Structure formats: structure tokens, C-alpha cells
Amino acid sequence: MSRTETLKSLEIVLESFLERAVRLREDRIRVLDGINRLDDIARGFRGAENAARPDLTDRIGHWFAEHQGWLDDPKLRPAERNRIQQMLGEIGTTIESSGDTTPAVQKIASEIDRWRRPAATAPSAETAPGTGRKIILRRSPESAEPAKSEEPEADSITLFFDALRKVTNRFRDSIRSSKHLMSVLDDNLKAAQLQRNPDALLLSAVIIYHLKQRGYLVEPFVKRLKEAEQLQKETASRA
């Protein structure tokens, strides 16, 4: 393997690692995005003249509408909840001191109050609404032997469905950095060959078939696909 090939292989491994690391943190990034936007709005309120406030009132209105699910969201960490309440508190103080009493501002002020109420007053995720009783989830003990399916076809359907889901996720990640389907195909053929990634191989095959149906010349890609498949078979037989 030449030096450039080694570097390209390392590049694919590192990109793949970062892709997976970010995918695992998607939920956290979404939360950070919401907090960051609220922070921008709070800063805007602090520095804005009265004339600029209607726009900020609109923005925070949208923020509330978009994040209303967060009030009962168990994914939100206590520190993040505190941060949000602190920012809303700052916005509330600025609104109060401005003396603005338009209906829109009053609505925002009451929404801020609702968000800043202690979480204890909201029904807990573990408590059935209206009953005060706790819901306890139980499952059977884990066994060393995987449970055998009564219907063998169901297993193949599940496996195929899982494969489709993985390939779809991979495609979604690939199109973030590629503008054309050919580039996505090229990246995945490289990953199938250098990383021996079976999902990349399957995705490449699907793309090639899709392109073939639309009259593209796919022979060079089919050749690379077969080479990658052969490499993966060899690696699997050595393992």
C-alpha cells in the first residue's frame, strides 16, 4: 500500500469515527442547539433598544412553540434545565423593566413563568397521570441463549429491515458532505474496500442499481463493487 493510500485509508477511518461519535450525540447536539438559540435571544433582549424588541418577542415565541416538549422531556439534564430557566429569568427581568404591556409581551411573560415553575409540580415521567401511582416496567431475566423465533421468516425480515435502516442512516450521513449521488457512491465504495464496511457495500450496490435503471454507465463501479465484495469475503474467511 502506498503512502497516499495509507493516508486515505486513515482519513476514512477518522471520518467514520467522527461521524459515529456525532451520531451518538445527535440528541445532545439538538439540546445544545436549542440552548444556544435561547442564549442568542437572551443576549439580544439585554442589548436591544425597544424598537428591536418585537422581533425578539417573535423569536422567543417561536422558540417556545418549537421546544414546548422540553418541559416534560426526561432527556434534558438538570444542569441544562437550570441553564434554560436562568436565561428565561434574564429575559423576564428585561421585559418587566421595559414596562412594555402589549398582549404579545404579556403572553411571553406568562410562558416564561410556566417554564420557570419547579419541575416537581409537573407530573413525573414515572407516575401515571391522574393516579399518583408509579408505573414499574419489568422484563424477563436475560438468558445466555438468544430466543429462537417460532417463525424463521420473521427473522430474515427483521434482519433485512435492520440492514435497510443502517443503509438509510449511512446514506443520510453521506449526503451531508456530497452534492452528487456519484460522490456518495465513490465514498461508499472506498469505505467498502478500505474499511471492509458491509453497510457501505450494500449501499453502493443499491446506488449502482438505481443508476443503472436510469441509463448511467455503471460498469467501472460494478468492477469496484466486485473487488470490494471479494476483499470482504476474504477478510471474513480469515476471521
Added chain:
Amino acid sequence: MLNSSEKAYYLALQALRFKHYDKALNYFHAAAGHFQDNREFQILYETTRLLVAVKEEIAAAGNSEATAEPEEVLIDGAQIDFS
């Protein structure tokens, strides 16, 4: 309020999401002082730094290959016809 390092870390994660590795590295640099004891931050920072360095090496190798080619066909400023 979020401090500038927290904002920079968030922006670095966003940049990674869209595979803008150069941008992500700049944000990581900006946030590094605040998160020097955060293992997760350090892993992402160092991996991004390594990836950007690898990409630069690949680009440099590509450039040297591109400039090597004309040197072989140019002698005394004249292009040789090999056909």
C-alpha cells in the same frame, strides 16, 4: 448565559455534523482552554486535528503528483511529443 468556550464547543459539534472539519478544528481551538479536563472533548478535538492534518498531507501529495507530471515532458521549455 453561555460562555464563549461553551458556544465554541457547540459550534464545533455542529461543524462536525456537516463535515466541515477545518471549521470544527478552529472552534475546538477556541474552546480548548475551558474543556482541557473533559475526556470526550479531548477525543473529538484530537481526532479532528489528526483528520485535518491527514487531509492536508493528502492534498500536498496530490499537488506534488500534479506538478511532477509536466517536468517529465518539458525539456528546455519545449514539450516533447511522445506519440
